[in-house]
Amino acid sequence: MHIIIYGIINSITLSLISLGFTLVYSISRVPNFAHGALYILSGYLVWLFINKFAGFPYPFAIIAAIGLTAVVGALIYRFILIRIRGMEISEIIATYAIGLAILEGLRWGGLRGGTFTLPTFMAGSVNLFDVSVDYQRLIIVGVGILTFVSLYVFTRYTKIGLALRGIAQDERAAMMLGINSDMTAIVSLAIGSALSGFAAVLLLPLGNIVVETGYNVLIFAIAVCVIGGLGSWGGTIVASFVIGFAQILTEAFISTHYQMVVALLAIIVTLLVKPSGIFGKQKELEERV
Amino acid sequence: MEMMRKERIDRGLKVRTEGLYAISSYREILYLMGPRLLLIVGVLALPFIFELAPYWKRVINIMFVYALLALSFDFLANYVGLVCLGGAFLTGVGGYFSAIYNVYLSFPTYLAIPCATITGAAFCTLCLIPCLPLRGVYFAIVTLMYPLLFTRIIEALDILGGTNGITGVDGFANQYVEHYIIILVVIGFLFAMRRFVNQDIGLVLRGVKDNDQSVRASGIDVTRMKILAVFVASLIGCFGGAYMAHLYMWAGISLFALDFSIIPIASVVIGGGGTLVGALIGSFILVPLSEILRAFGTFRIVIYCIILTGFIVFKSEGLMIFMQRKYHQFERWVKV
Amino acid sequence: MSEEPILSVKGISKSFGGLKALMDVSFDVQRGEVFGIIGPNGSGKTTIINCITGFISTLAGQVYFKGKEITGWKPHKIADAGIARTFQIMRPYYSLPAYKNLIIPLWSPRARKTGGWRGGGKHGDRDTVAVDILEEIGFERDSRVPYKLSSTLPTGYQKRLELARCMALRPEIIFCDEVFSGLSMSEIAGMLPLIEKMRDEGITLIMVEHRLRELFRVATRVMALNFGEKITEGEPSFVIEDKRVREAYLGTEEV
Numbered sequence: 001m002h003i004i005i006y007g008i009i010n011s012i013t014l015s016l017i018s019l020g021f022t023l024v025y026s027i028s029r030v031p032n033f034a035h036g037a038l039y040i041l042s043g044y045l046v047w048l049f050i051n052k053f054a055g056f057p058y059p060f061a062i063i064a065a066i067g068l069t070a071v072v073g074a075l076i077y078r079f080i081l082i083r084i085r086g087m088e089i090s091e092i093i094a095t096y097a098i099g100l101a102i103l104e105g106l107r108w109g110g111l112r113g114g115t116f117t118l119p120t121f122m123a124g125s126v127n128l129f130d131v132s133v134d135y136q137r138l139i140i141v142g143v144g145i146l147t148f149v150s151l152y153v154f155t156r157y158t159k160i161g162l163a164l165r166g167i168a169q170d171e172r173a174a175m176m177l178g179i180n181s182d183m184t185a186i187v188s189l190a191i192g193s194a195l196s197g198f199a200a201v202l203l204l205p206l207g208n209i210v211v212e213t214g215y216n217v218l219i220f221a222i223a224v225c226v227i228g229g230l231g232s233w234g235g236t237i238v239a240s241f242v243i244g245f246a247q248i249l250t251e252a253f254i255s256t257h258y259q260m261v262v263a264l265l266a267i268i269v270t271l272l273v274k275p276s277g278i279f280g281k282q283k284e285l286e287e288r289v
Numbered sequence: 290m291e292m293m294r295k296e297r298i299d300r301g302l303k304v305r306t307e308g309l310y311a312i313s314s315y316r317e318i319l320y321l322m323g324p325r326l327l328l329i330v331g332v333l334a335l336p337f338i339f340e341l342a343p344y345w346k347r348v349i350n351i352m353f354v355y356a357l358l359a360l361s362f363d364f365l366a367n368y369v370g371l372v373c374l375g376g377a378f379l380t381g382v383g384g385y386f387s388a389i390y391n392v393y394l395s396f397p398t399y400l401a402i403p404c405a406t407i408t409g410a411a412f413c414t415l416c417l418i419p420c421l422p423l424r425g426v427y428f429a430i431v432t433l434m435y436p437l438l439f440t441r442i443i444e445a446l447d448i449l450g451g452t453n454g455i456t457g458v459d460g461f462a463n464q465y466v467e468h469y470i471i472i473l474v475v476i477g478f479l480f481a482m483r484r485f486v487n488q489d490i491g492l493v494l495r496g497v498k499d500n501d502q503s504v505r506a507s508g509i510d511v512t513r514m515k516i517l518a519v520f521v522a523s524l525i526g527c528f529g530g531a532y533m534a535h536l537y538m539w540a541g542i543s544l545f546a547l548d549f550s551i552i553p554i555a556s557v558v559i560g561g562g563g564t565l566v567g568a569l570i571g572s573f574i575l576v577p578l579s580e581i582l583r584a585f586g587t588f589r590i591v592i593y594c595i596i597l598t599g600f601i602v603f604k605s606e607g608l609m610i611f612m613q614r615k616y617h618q619f620e621r622w623v624k625v
Numbered sequence: 626m627s628e629e630p631i632l633s634v635k636g637i638s639k640s641f642g643g644l645k646a647l648m649d650v651s652f653d654v655q656r657g658e659v660f661g662i663i664g665p666n667g668s669g670k671t672t673i674i675n676c677i678t679g680f681i682s683t684l685a686g687q688v689y690f691k692g693k694e695i696t697g698w699k700p701h702k703i704a705d706a707g708i709a710r711t712f713q714i715m716r717p718y719y720s721l722p723a724y725k726n727l728i729i730p731l732w733s734p735r736a737r738k739t740g741g742w743r744g745g746g747k748h749g750d751r752d753t754v755a756v757d758i759l760e761e762i763g764f765e766r767d768s769r770v771p772y773k774l775s776s777t778l779p780t781g782y783q784k785r786l787e788l789a790r791c792m793a794l795r796p797e798i799i800f801c802d803e804v805f806s807g808l809s810m811s812e813i814a815g816m817l818p819l820i821e822k823m824r825d826e827g828i829t830l831i832m833v834e835h836r837l838r839e840l841f842r843v844a845t846r847v848m849a850l851n852f853g854e855k856i857t858e859g860e861p862s863f864v865i866e867d868k869r870v871r872e873a874y875l876g877t878e879e880v
Contacts, residue, residue: 031426033433083602089372092429093554094598096374100551101594104587215437222430230426257445264438271419271427489732489751492721496729499718502680506712507730508704508794 002131003245003252009137011244012144013203015237017217018224019147020195026168026231028185030081031092032073034099035196036218040111040211041102042069042197043204047116058119066197073193074186081189082182099218107211116209118201140202147198148237164188168231223263227270229277238278242266292625303617324616328566329476336468345580346468350536352576353471354380354529358553359560359568360478361525367563368486369518370425370498375432376553378416379526380533381439381545383409387531388455388540398459402531409527414520421515436545443542454541458534471532475569478525482565485521494518547590552579555593558600561609570609629692631656631829632708632798637676637686639669639853646672647853650686654798659820659830661840661861664850665874670833671713673850674800678710679703690798705735709791710800715783717775723764724771726786727755730793739795762789763815781812788819798829805836813839837865849873 017039024032042065049061076098084090125134155161166174167184175181196217207213224243228235243266250258270277302320339345358376365371387405390396396404416435420427443449450456461467485491494514496504501511534540552575553568560571575593582589600607630653639647647669654660662670675681677688679700687696695703704710718726731741731751740747743754743761759771762785770778775786784804791799801820805813813836820843824830834840840847841861848858851873857864864870 031430080598080602088426089429090601092374092426092433093372094601096433097551097594097598097601100547101591101598104590104594108586108588108591216441219434219437222434226427226430257447260438260441260445264434264442267431267434268419271423271431275420275423275427489728492725492728493732495720496718499720500716502700503712503716503718503790504729505680505700506678506704506710507790508701508733508735509729510699510701 001129003248005128005131005133007245007248009133009141010248011241012141014220014224014244015240016140016144016147016199016202017196018221018228018236018240019151019233020192020199021221022225022228022231022233022236023195024188024192025225026233027164027188028077028167028181029088029231030077030085030185030189031088031095031230032189032192033092033096033218034073034076034102035192035221036214036216037099037102038069038073038193038196039200039217040106040209040214041072042066042200043118043209044106044110044116045069046118046201046204047209050119062201066194066201069197070190070194073196074190077186077189081185085182085185099214103211103214111209111211117207118205118209120205136205143202147195151233160187219260220263223267225277227266227277229279232277232279235277235279242278293622294625295620296623297614297618297620299618328569332472332476333469335472336465345577346464348577348580350467350471351533352572353475354533355549355552355556355576356475356569356572357471357478357525357529358549359556359572360475360482360565361522362553363557363562363565363568364482364486364525365518365522366557368491368498369494369515370501371515371518372425372429373432373522374429374554375434375436375550376526377436377545377547377549378432378439379409379413379523380530380549381436381542382413382523383527383530383532384534384540384544385449385455385530386412386527387534388458389449391458391535392455398461398535401459402528402535405531405534406524406528409531410520410523413523413527414516417519418516421519422512433550436547436550440542440545450541452542454539454543455534456539458538458540460535460538467536474528474532479565479569482525486565490517548579551590551593551597552576555597555600557607558597559607561607561611561613564607564609564613567607567609571607574608628656630654631691632677632831633689634673634677635687635689637673637688638684639672639676639681640684645853647676647683650850650853650855652848652855652858654829654831656797656829657824657827658845659824659832659843661844661847662831662833662850663835663837663840663847663864663870667852668850668873669853670850671802672853674710674802674831674833678708678800704794704796705733707735707794707797708800709794709796709798711784711787711791711802711804713802713806715780715787717778717783717786719774719776721775722772723775723778723782723786724752724755724759726775727758727789727793728752730790731755733794735794735796741795742793758789758793759786762819780807781809781815784808784812784816785819788823792823792828796828798831799823801830801832801834803833803835805834805839817842841865 021032021035024030045065045068046061049056049064050058076095080094080098081091084094120136121139122135125132126138155165163174163179164184164187166177167179167181224236224239227243228237228239243263246262246266247259250262302317305317335349336346339349358380361379362373362376365373383405386409387401390401390404391398417428417431420431444452461470486495493504493509497511497514504511530544533544553572556571556575557568558571559574560569561567579589582592632654634653635651637647637650650669650673662673664670672681676683679698679702683696687694689695690706690708695706718729728751730736731754737747742758756766756771760766764770764782770782775783778786788799788801788804804816808816817839820830824843832840832844844861846859847861847864849856849864849867849870851869856869856873857867
């Protein structure tokens with residue numbers, strides 16, 4: 001039982017982390033390697049607001065931080081990525097470099113000297129089927145499911161959402177219908193960064209804000225997305241459950257330290273067996289004639 | 290108003306040095322050999338120049354290790370089309386393998402290093418094989434992740450010395466061996482790679498970068514060629530790692546540090562991609578710069594990343610290409 | 626020509642998502658003939674080449690080369706077996722001079738096995754053979770054309786370079802994907818002797834073409850496709866008279 005509950009929690013955690021990356025890639029084909037950096041940046045901003053400005057209410061800090069992170073994401077596209085659009089490798093290097101700059105910059109001036117934590121939303125825990133689960137984790141699961149549902153509704157029933165889906169499916173066709181590709185890319189990067197910040201705000205109260213987490217988030221997000229199929233939202237969710245449960249199972253039966261090993265093995269197995277991922281389109285890898 | 294345009298023409302000296310005429314007079318020979326001799330002599334003399342500043346001698350050794358990594362990156366990215374974002378993976382594997390051979394298997398240094406280079410390269414290639422048949426993005430992703438993953442795995446599982454690393458690795462016989470091994474290897478690899486990319490097989494690799502479908506249509510297994518390219522590049526990187534393990538007499542997680550991934554990329558971009566020599570020049574500039582900035586801690590990385598992004602975004606051609614142009618051609622304004 | 630066909634294509638079908646690009650296409654090609662494939666844009670001409678040469682996976686169907694099944698083989702394996710192809714969208718190796726482009730096919734296992742064209746495949750001075758090959762197909766050595774960077778070559782030369790790339794392998798079949806497109810009359814005049822030379826050397830040519838007049842000068846038999854289906858096959862003069870072929874190109878008369 002413990003496995004099932006914590007498996008679900010871990011899986012939803014992973015999917016929240018990875019959704020931002022998948023969204024950005026599926027819509028604008030930009031692999032945003034600054035994803036982990038934006039995650040930590042967001043957490044740091046919340047901490048700044050509530051600790052440096054006396055009396056700043058927590059909820060406002062959260063909204064402000066997520067908003068700022070979204071703006072940073074949009075700026076990254078507007079001033080840097082827009083010039084190297086389409087050259088995937090340059091995009092990877094550039095976003096990775098920016099992410100590194102943010103993370104190491106934070107390590108040097110910001111997240112230095114002392115521990116940085118964010119308060120949990122609700123202290124205490126509850127007993128679920130004989131398993132002790134703290135409220136924060138319950139909130140995470142609840143909010144996570146809510147996020148998926150609202151994203152689903154957003155992309156199916158709102159104009160902007162449909163536009164984003166259209167671009168995700170076929171960029172050229174969408175452009176011919178008058179949808180501005182650059183604008184959508186900016187929006188998608190903003191939403192993706194916001195999602196990253198959103199995940200940070202939910203998850204960081206569980207522990208300390210440490211720069212290392214930024215790299216871990218990047219690794220897990222990429223692992224989940226590669227396994228689920230780069231660009232497939234359904235794949236991301238399914239893959240996060242696969243990896244989420246795999247990690248919990250190894251934790252239960254072998255040891256806690258194997259989380260990364262699981263991620264690594266999962267990637268290698270995926271690349272060997274079905275490179276395009278669980279829901280990925282094989283077409284993308286092969287047919288380039 | 291007169292309209293002028295800029296015209297670039299090969300220098301007379303350059304034109305005369307093509308073909309047989311290259312050995313017709315001392316001037317031509319000097320023109321061709323000059324830069325190469327300057328490089329070789331300069332590089333060989335470095336340890337003596339810095340006799341006066343011992344601290345910097347250690348830096349020179351590391352500079353040449355970075356030069357190797359930059360060479361490896363330049364070859365893979367600009368001659369084969371594979372962008373390796375994880376040079377640290379090569380150094381980490383090379384370093385740990387050498388330490389294992391030396392400490393656990395009691396190989397002497399001069400045996401451990403070659404063994405580590407070759408077996409380390411084989412290991413790296415094996416790890417990278419799954420992503421070679423796929424699009425270039427996957428290679429970038431996987432190479433980026435491997436150093437990060439291996440660091441965490443070693444840490445978490447506490448194997449191979451865990452966070453303390455493998456201590457008690459043998460050093461080199463004396464300081465001069467330390468210097469000249471790496472310098473000679475760098476020069477050796479530089480000229481070997483220049484030769485390699487112009488051999489028939491090197492051309493096939495360059496063809497893979499330009500148009501891999503065409504290479505396939507010529508009946509060549511592109512994946513096998515990529516495996517070869519990765520193996521060669523890994524040889525270069527793993528040697529650097531193995532050398533470092535014996536230089537520091539220690540092999541630890543820091544061999545997988547991000548510096549070894551980022552600085553080579555920045556060196557190549559600044560020095561001029563696709564020239565092989567540019568990779569060296571870039572490292573000769575960046576590594577001492579990095580030392581000078583050491584006081585700033587991890588802020589250095591921020592600076593490199595900004596420089597790197599700037600170069601990539603503004604598509605600068607890099608120093609080497611700029612210098613080559615100046616050397617071989619002259620510019621003048623001509624009336625239209 | 627009562628022997629077994631050199632290439633036998635049976636029932637190839639291919640869909641791209643909802644689009645049915647090829648539907649149950651079958652045909653045989655005899656050794657030594659020049660087989661044309663014609664049809665309006667979007668009829669699946671390039672797709673059928675991609676399917677046969679292994680660059681695209683098929684939904685259904687088989688391909689037999691000299692009696693052996695090669696369906697589903699990887700492209701380099703099919704090329705190694707002796708089937709070469711040109712690419713409609715030409716991309717020579719831009720960073721290399723023209724003659725170096727030929728080093729790559731001359732280095733391939735097949736060229737080494739069969740000796741390549743003019744013995745260039747054998748270990749030795751591939752550079753010289755490459756320049757000789759280019760001269761043979763019309764790259765003027767005196768003007769140093771073979772030494773020019775391939776990105777600077779005009780279209781006619783690039784097209785011939787594509788064919789040279791195929792010929793360097795000493796293949797048994799060459800698929801020519803619209804080799805006449807984009808060429809001026811004089812450039813075509815330079816191209817036709819090359820095609821005839823290949824035919825005379827015994828290479829089977831399968832030519833996908835849009836320029837029907839030029840094609841019919843060399844083709845022995847022609848197959849017409851429309852919307853992914855084969856509509857007819859036979860001698861050029863017969864096919865061009867076929868009502869369905871005319872309708873495919875010109876449309877029907879609807880009152």
